[in-house]
Amino acid sequence: MPTPRINKSEQNAPYFITITVIEWLNIFTSKEYFDCLINCLKYCQKNLGLSLYEYVIMTNHIHLVAQAKEGYELSKIISSFKSFTSKEVLKLLKKDNRKHILVILRGLVYGSDMEVGANSFKAVGSDFHVGTRKRGYDKFTLDNFRGTIWQRENYPELIETDKFLQQKADYIYNNPVVKGYVDEPQHYLYSSARNRYLDDDSIIKLDNDIYE
Numbered sequence: 001m002p003t004p005r006i007n008k009s010e011q012n013a014p015y016f017i018t019i020t021v022i023e024w025l026n027i028f029t030s031k032e033y034f035d036c037l038i039n040c041l042k043y044c045q046k047n048l049g050l051s052l053y054e055y056v057i058m059t060n061h062i063h064l065v066a067q068a069k070e071g072y073e074l075s076k077i078i079s080s081f082k083s084f085t086s087k088e089v090l091k092l093l094k095k096d097n098r099k100h101i102l103v104i105l106r107g108l109v110y111g112s113d114m115e116v117g118a119n120s121f122k123a124v125g126s127d128f129h130v131g132t133r134k135r136g137y138d139k140f141t142l143d144n145f146r147g148t149i150w151q152r153e154n155y156p157e158l159i160e161t162d163k164f165l166q167q168k169a170d171y172i173y174n175n176p177v178v179k180g181y182v183d184e185p186q187h188y189l190y191s192s193a194r195n196r197y198l199d200d201d202s203i204i205k206l207d208n209d210i211y212e
Contacts, residue, residue, distance in 0.1 A: 006075045006156045014053065014067040014210055015074060016157040016168040019082065021149055022105055026059040027089060030096075034190050036088045037062065038204055040081055048077045051207040056172045057190040058179065063172050065159065067210065078154055086148040105149065165210065169196075 006015060021027050028034055037057050044050035049072025054065035068074035093101055159165050173196070176188035185193035194200040 004153075004155055004157075006073075006078075006154075007158070010158060011073040011075060012068050012070055014051075014065060014159040014165070016159060017064040017066060017078060018061060018155045019064070019078070020061040020151045020153075022151055024060045025101060025104060025149075027093070027101060027149060028057060028059050032092055033089060036092065037085055038190070040085050040088070042204055043084075044077055044081055045207070048072060048080060050074075050077050051209060052204070053207055053210045054169050054172045054192040054196075055190075055204070055206075056175050056188070056192065058175060063168075063175065065165065065168055065172070065210070067207075074156075082148060082150045086150060089149050105147065159210075173197075 007013075028037070034057055041050070041052060041055065045052055049069040051067040051069055052064065053067070054063075056063050066074065066077075068077055090102075157164075157168070159168065169192075173185035173191065173193040176182050176191060177185055182188045185191065186197035188194070190203060192206055194203065195206045
């Protein structure tokens with residue numbers, strides 16, 4: 001089945017977008033990471049023609065209801081967002097010395113042919129294939145990694161009806177509740193539920209054109 005993509009003829013239509021970390025790694029685990037993503041969304045709103053209607057940032061993925069303004073293309077906005085946030089998040093991973101995350105991003109999984117202390121690793125085929133040995137792993141630093149933290153697919157779903165929009169908005173609001181992070185949607189800090197239920201724009205101001 002072909003990977004769903006944003007239709008070239010509908011670049012300015014609203015979409016439900018899912019942006020997922022490679023291997024569903026739980027990278028976004030502190031305020032710095034969330035702020036990085038929020039700041040980039042704000043930049044896209046201000047400079048790249050993004051209209052943001054709904055969002056939630058989880059530990060390993062993001063859901064958006066978004067649209068490109070006339071003269072802009074949503075696929076290019078999302079591509080720019082992923083490129084910039086990859087670079088900035090990698091800087092945070094380096095600062096936090098989260099080397100294990102980078103090893104996994106490079107395509108390493110537990111195996112049997114590369115001994116590293118009590119654990120062993122083996123290289124597997126991926127976009128970040130590494131043929132490393134024990135001493136190679138020992139020398140591995142975060143500076144060695146160049147690439148993206150995101151999966152290539154964005155799974156865009158064209159929003160054509162008010163009913164479908166509400167379904168996706170409800171899904172976004174309830175995502176943190178289903179995961180057990182909060183009891184009520186509006187209690188989750190990095191979600192548009194706070195904007196819609198509490199009229200709280202302190203994290204990010206949303207666009208409202210789609211609801212008018």
